[in-house]
Amino acid sequence: MSDAQKRVALFVTCLVDLQRPSVGFAAIKLLEQAGCRVEVPRAQTCCGQPAYNAGDRVTARELARGIITAFRGYDYIVVPSGSCAGMLRHHMPHLFDDDPNMRALADSVAERVHELVSFLTDVLGVTDTGATFNGSVTYHDGCSGLREMKIKQQPRDLLRAAGADVKEMAEPEICCGFGGTFCVKYPDISVRMVSDKTRDIVATGAETVLAGDLGCLMNIAGRLQREGHATKVRHVAEVLAGMTDEVPPIGEVR
Structure with a gap:
């Protein structure tokens, strides 16, 4: 089998x-x-x-x-x-x-x-999901995914195979400040961290920011909206599955 x-x-x-x-x-x-x-x-x-x-x-x-x-x-x-x-x-x-x-x-x-x-x-050997995405993206490396699950190049390779223009942040591996209960225990520190992250995101000029953790994405989306930025926020799976026309970006209602 x-x-x-x-x-x-x-x-x-x-x-x-x-x-x-x-x-x-x-x-x-x-x-x-x-x-x-x-x-x-x-x-x-x-x-x-x-x-x-x-x-x-x-x-x-x-x-x-x-x-x-x-x-x-x-x-x-x-x-x-x-x-x-x-x-x-x-x-x-x-x-x-x-x-x-x-x-x-x-x-x-x-x-x-x-x-x-x-x-x-890494397991199934997929190099192209068959999706097409004609736009610019930047990718946030969630802490656990990067350090515990060794996820770094894999999403970027699949995104490029889909036609995405991947624009790297200056510090894509820096925490967004969510950290599960961290953002509740230390809100002031968390806000400073996500503000630094959104500044890095916006500086890339990318139309969309992606990640593999919904907690990070919801935190980033909320801060981008409060700061008045138009950057779209999505889970990488939605892009790789070709579902961007079916569901709105995180935090937006259609």
């Missing part, structure tokens, strides 16, 4: 489910185009990252137990978010360091977790 024929479970993420379902549909479209059999386990919940980051290991462990049960048996678990993927792959297993049996089950799930764009390129 080839990789493209194996069972793929989509981990939707809370923000995609509640705020931007089009990202989930884009992910499914991209995976099915690549030949995957995609399923969306109904029992999935939050990845546990907010609780984990807040030090609430009890809640994080309970969520992890549910995830382990819901995603057992799949060949791959694909996530359209570098931060949620990083939580599941790198942090979730350590919630069970004191329980060898659960740790083994968590490791089994974690080793099958992949971020969406990385899965398409």
Whole structure:
């Protein structure tokens, strides 16, 4: 059985489910185009990252137990978010360091977790999604996607294959200031960080800013709007799936 024929479970993420379902549909479209059999386990919940980051290991462990049960048996678990993927792959297993049996089950799930764009390129060998995008974009490297899931060149290569004019920021790897609960705990610092990020984005002259994490994108979109900038904001999956005519940019209503 080839990789493209194996069972793929989509981990939707809370923000995609509640705020931007089009990202989930884009992910499914991209995976099915690549030949995957995609399923969306109904029992999935939050990845546990907010609780984990807040030090609430009890809640994080309970969520992890549910995830382990819901995603057992799949060949791959694909996530359209570098931060949620990083939580599941790198942090979730350590919630069970004191329980060898659960740790083994968590490791089994974690080793099958992949971020969406990385899965398409690094596992399935996709070099062109078939989408066409005639415009200029700049790409924000989300912290977890970059540092935990090693996502850097993959989205840029697929965007260029689609015809996008990729204009790099001066500092694309600098945090946008969202950081999950960080923006709530330290709002003043967060605002300064996202303001620096939007300044970098606007300086590129790109029409659209893209990223692979909806939290980052919502934070950036809100700041761009408050500052009066016209830069569009989208999840990279929507562009690579050719869905930009179907759904408005983040923060806009049609």
